[in-house]
Amino acid sequence: MRLWPVVIKAGGSVLERLHPSFFQELKNGMKSAGPPVIVHGGGPEISRLQKRLGLKTRFVKGLRVTDDEGLKAAEMVLAGTVNKGLTARLRAAGLPAVGLSGVDGALLEVKPKDPSLGWVGEVTEVHPGILFDLLKSGWIPVVASLGVDAEGRRYNVNADTAAGAVARALSARKLVMVTDVPGIRTEGATSRNLPSATPSEVREMVENGTIRGGMIPKVDAALAGLDSGVEEVIIADGSAPGALSGAGTRIRKEVEPLGAVSHLSEK
Numbered sequence: 699m700r701l702w703p704v705v706i707k708a709g710g711s712v713l714e715r716l717h718p719s720f721f722q723e724l725k726n727g728m729k730s731a732g733p734p735v736i737v738h739g740g741g742p743e744i745s746r747l748q749k750r751l752g753l754k755t756r757f758v759k760g761l762r763v764t765d766d767e768g769l770k771a772a773e774m775v776l777a778g779t780v781n782k783g784l785t786a787r788l789r790a791a792g793l794p795a796v797g798l799s800g801v802d803g804a805l806l807e808v809k810p811k812d813p814s815l816g817w818v819g820e821v822t823e824v825h826p827g828i829l830f831d832l833l834k835s836g837w838i839p840v841v842a843s844l845g846v847d848a849e850g851r852r853y854n855v856n857a858d859t860a861a862g863a864v865a866r867a868l869s870a871r872k873l874v875m876v877t878d879v880p881g882i883r884t885e886g887a888t889s890r891n892l893p894s895a896t897p898s899e900v901r902e903m904v905e906n907g908t909i910r911g912g913m914i915p916k917v918d919a920a921l922a923g924l925d926s927g928v929e930e931v932i933i934a935d936g937s938a939p940g941a942l943s944g945a946g947t948r949i950r951k952e953v954e955p956l957g958a959v960s961h962l963s964e965k
């Protein structure tokens with residue numbers, strides 16, 4: 699059942715620089731389609747806190763190696779400063795936001811992703827009940843990317859992955875990933891920002907190294923979402939106008955070309 703049309707992932711890279719039109723476009727969307735679900739990260743802020751505490755920051759394939767102290771830092775930032783900061787800003791912009799994390803209501807149930815990563819969770823199940831309850835009452839849920847396992851241990855979860863999992867669980871039609879660049883960029887002499895891309899084009903750009911670093915978990919989450927019912931994923935710049943109204947790179951599945959079908963039937 700398709701209930702709510704949009705999940706928005708707000709990246710830590712842009713949270714401090716969200717354009718005022720982000721809030722206005724959210725308001726317009728609320729009027730036409732009802733409340734969205736916002737999932738946010740906070741990677742740069744976690745790194746800053748780790749540095750201040752004298753902790754090491756290390757990433758493997760875009761994931762933060764998270765020891766006991768690292769988990770505390772991630773929780774303080776994600777469920778603390780960033781979640782409360784974003785919720786308060788939404789509220790000040792006239793939007794009815796409620797902050798929570800993937801631990802609350804066991805929204806994001808996880809298992810350890812890889813022992814070498816420490817407290818990094820891989821989502822095994824989404825329990826969206828708490829989101830449905832909030833959405834039905836008109837609230838905008840603002841979700842920090844943390845998870846919990848069956849024994850009640852808490853984990854750090856990549857926010858792109860968390861947003862993709864939430865979009866699938868809500869049967870969302872659309873996932874918008876708001877970040878610090880205007881979508882996927884090609885390389886070389888004809889380098890440009892792509893207005894649209896298909897999953898196979900995206901896969902090719904990952905293989906040839908055009909898409910790298912923080913863009914990899916984004917496109918992974920995008921492709922997983924498209925494979926399980928999300929119709930379109932948009933990657934857009936949250937520091938510029940239009941992020942929630944058409945700007946950025948739109949990733950959609952290839953449509954069977956009608957010409958190819960009629961050509962076959964002519965034979």
Ligand SMILES: Nc1ncnc2c1ncn2[C@@H]1O[C@H](COP(=O)(O)OP(=O)(O)O)[C@@H](O)[C@H]1O
Pocket residue numbers: 708709710711712739741876877878879881882883884908909910911912913914
């Ligand atoms: N082909 C690409 N097109 C655009 N950005 C890319 C590409 N490959 C890697 N990136 C990087 O991905 C970054 C966005 O990911 P990330 O820093 O993790 O942001 P967020 O905090 O929003 O998740 C961009 O700032 C850019 O440096």
Ligand SMILES: CC(=O)N[C@@H](CCC(=O)OP(=O)(O)O)C(=O)O
Pocket residue numbers: 708709710711738739740741742744760761762772818819843854855856857858912
């Ligand atoms: C496991 C893992 O890497 N978790 C991420 C969670 C925050 C995140 O994903 O923030 P962005 O959206 O800003 O990238 C981290 O610790 O940085």
